[in-house]
Amino acid sequence: MFVGELPVPRIQFHRSLAELKDKLLAMAALSQQALDAALDGYFKSDASLCHYVYENEPAINSAERELDEMAYDLLAMQQPMAIDLRFILAVIKINSDLERIGDQSVNIARLTEAVLDEPKVELPVDIEAMGEFSVSMIRMAVQSLLEADTDLAERVLVMDDVIDDMNRKAHGALMKVMEAGSPAAMQALNALIIARNLERISDHATNIAEDVIFWVRGADVRHKLTTFSE
C-alpha cells in the first residue's frame, strides 16, 4: 500500500474528476437513449425499438461497473476531501439511478412488446405526456449535473409531485377499464404498469437532482456532516 506516500499531483486528480464526470454524462446518455427508444417503441408499436432497448442494456450495465470502479479507485488512491469527496459519492449514487432508469426502460419495452399484436385501443391515460415529463426531468437533472446548477436541480424536485399525480389519476382511470372486463384489459394493465415505471423514473431523476445539490452545497438536509467535516 503506497497511497499517500506517492501522491499523484492535484492537477492530474482534477483531470481524473473531469473524466469521471464525462463518463457519468456518457452513462446518462445511454440511459436517456434507452428510455427514448422504449417510449418510441410504445407509441409506434415498433418491436425493433423494443429489441434495441434489450440489446443496449448490457452496455449500460458495464458502463455502470466501469464508473463504479473508477470512482472507487479515485477514493482509494486520492483520498479526496470536501467537495471532491462529495462529488465522487454523488457520482456513485447517480450512476446507480441511471442504471435503474435503464432497467425501467427495459420493463417498458417488455410491456410494449407483450401487447404489440393487439389492435390498439384508446386508453384513459396520456402516456405520451407522462413520458415527455419524465424525459424532461431526467434532462434537467443531467443538465444540473453538467453545470453544477443547484437552482435547476431544485426545479426537478418540484416536478416530482406532478408526475405522482399523473400516475395516481392514470391508475384510477385504467382500473375502471380493467374492472369493466373490457377486451382491452391487458393493454390497460400494461399502460398502468408503464405509468408506474415512468413515475419511478421520475423518482430517479429526483434522486439525481438531490445528489447534485449534495455535491455542490454540501446539502442543507445533511447539515450535520458539513459542520463535522469542513
Add this chain to the structure above:
Amino acid sequence: MFVGELPVPRIQFHRSLAELKDKLLAMAALSQQALDAALDGYFKSDASLCHYVYENEPAINSAERELDEMAYDLLAMQQPMAIDLRFILAVIKINSDLERIGDQSVNIARLTEAVLDEPKVELPVDIEAMGEFSVSMIRMAVQSLLEADTDLAERVLVMDDVIDDMNRKAHGALMKVMEAGSPAAMQALNALIIARNLERISDHATNIAEDVIFWVRGADVRHKLTTFSE
C-alpha cells in the same frame, strides 16, 4: 481543513466502523419490520398494520440519512483504504437498498388498504410463499453482512431466479383473472403489483449480497479495481 494532520487513532476508527455496522443492522431491522408488517397486513386484512408501515417510514428515511452522514464523515476524516474503504462504500449502497425495501413495503401496505373492504377472493397466486421467500432472502443477506459470510451471500444470488420465476407465473395467472372481467379484477391487479414489489425486494436483497461480496473479497466482478488499489 486539518484532516490527516490530526489522525484519529486506528482503534477509534475501527470502533467507528463497528458502530457504522451496528447502525446498518438497526436500519435493516427497521426495513424488515416494515416488510413483515406489510405482509401481515395483507394476509390478515388489517388496516392498523398498514398504518404502522406508513408511520414508520419517516424513521427509516432518517436512519438512512444518519447512516449516510456517518459514512461520509468516516470517508472525509479517516481516508480509509482497501477493505475499510470497500466496507464504507458497501454500507452506502446497502443503506439505499434497505430504504427502498421500506418504500416497497409502503407500496404493499397501500395496495392492501385499497382492497380492504372487498370480500376476499381466492387468487391464483401464492403471495404468502413469495413473501416468505423475499423475507428469507433479506434475512440471509443481512446475516451475510453481519458475519462477513460470502458463501451465504452467494446463496442469496442464486435465489433471485426462483422469485423471478414465481413473479412471472403470478403475472400470467392474474392477467387471466383480469381479462375474464371478474369482479375480483381489482384484487387481482393489486396482487399482481404486490408480486412485482416482492420481486423488486428480492432484487434489493441480491444487491445487498453482492455488496457484501464486494466488501469482503474485493469482488471478482470488479477485478480491475483490486489490481489497481491493493
